[in-house]
Amino acid sequence: MNMIRVNVKLIFVMTLIMAWLGTRMVSAEGPKSVRKYPIPDHGILELNVLPSWKDNIHKPQKDMFPTIIFIPAKGNDFQVLITVIWSKTGEQDFNSPVKIRTLVEQDGQNILPKAVETKLVVQQMRGVNNIGYFFSLTDKAPNPGEFRYMTRGGIAVGNLLLNATILYRVKDSESVKDALSMLREAKQNTK
Numbered sequence: 001m002n003m004i005r006v007n008v009k010l011i012f013v014m015t016l017i018m019a020w021l022g023t024r025m026v027s028a029e030g031p032k033s034v035r036k037y038p039i040p041d042h043g044i045l046e047l048n049v050l051p052s053w054k055d056n057i058h059k060p061q062k063d064m065f066p067t068i069i070f071i072p073a074k075g076n077d078f079q080v081l082i083t084v085i086w087s088k089t090g091e092q093d094f095n096s097p098v099k100i101r102t103l104v105e106q107d108g109q110n111i112l113p114k115a116v117e118t119k120l121v122v123q124q125m126r127g128v129n130n131i132g133y134f135f136s137l138t139d140k141a142p143n144p145g146e147f148r149y150m151t152r153g154g155i156a157v158g159n160l161l162l163n164a165t166i167l168y169r170v171k172d173s174e175s176v177k178d179a180l181s182m183l184r185e186a187k188q189n190t191k
Contacts, residue, residue, distance in 0.1 A: 032049060032182075033049060034047070037068055039066065042086050042190070043158075043189050043190035044189045044190075046186065047186055048182055049070070054072070055069065056071075067081055068082045069082075070179070077170065077173065077175065078167060078168040078175035078176075079166075079168075080164065080165070082164045084161075085162075086161070095156040095160065100154045100161065101122065104132075104133040104134065105120065107152060108120040112137065114139065115137040115138055115140060120137075121135060125155055126184065127155060127157075127184035128185055129158075129187065130155050130186065132153055132154050135152060136149065137150055147169055149167070151180075158187075158188030162183060
């Protein structure tokens with residue numbers, strides 16, 4: 001009989017601990033909200049964004065791809081730039097995992113000579129409905145006011161390619177985790 005009480009108490013305590021850890025994980029990331037961005041002739045891009053992030057859409061010319069820019073509500077600790085790309089020729093596999101990885105590797109190799117790192121490490125990013133790749137590098141000699149750290153990559157979302165650049169000042173910045181999470185959760189609504 002005592003053994004049953006001990007097991008019940010143990011289960012109760014473990015349940016409380018798991019519930020507490022679950023709420024800590026949610027609150028560490030913060031509440032998010034879906035923001036919708038119309039993409040010309042390609043429906044709506046839906047991004048799950050922290051409410052404290054400010055956004056701006058930059059589209060320099062008529063035939064240029066739009067770039068969504070995120071910054072913190074206060075300060076200048078990070079900047080997230082997402083350029084939304086589609087195939088202008090209707091190429092079906094332009095955003096295939098193989099092509100994205102190739103583009104990301106080429107991009108990283110071009111930047112590597114200016115980085116502290118001597119080897120490019122490309123990592124896979126698995127999303128809810130998509131797949132992509134990214135790398136992180138440290139600028140050898142940033143100018144005053146420039147960001148020292150950068151994470152760049154791309155991920156397929158429907159018939160789009162999200163080309164992302166995350167710039168930040170602190171090496172293990174939460175903004176990188178939040179931005180990568182936003183990319184993994186991205187959706188394209190074509191209805």
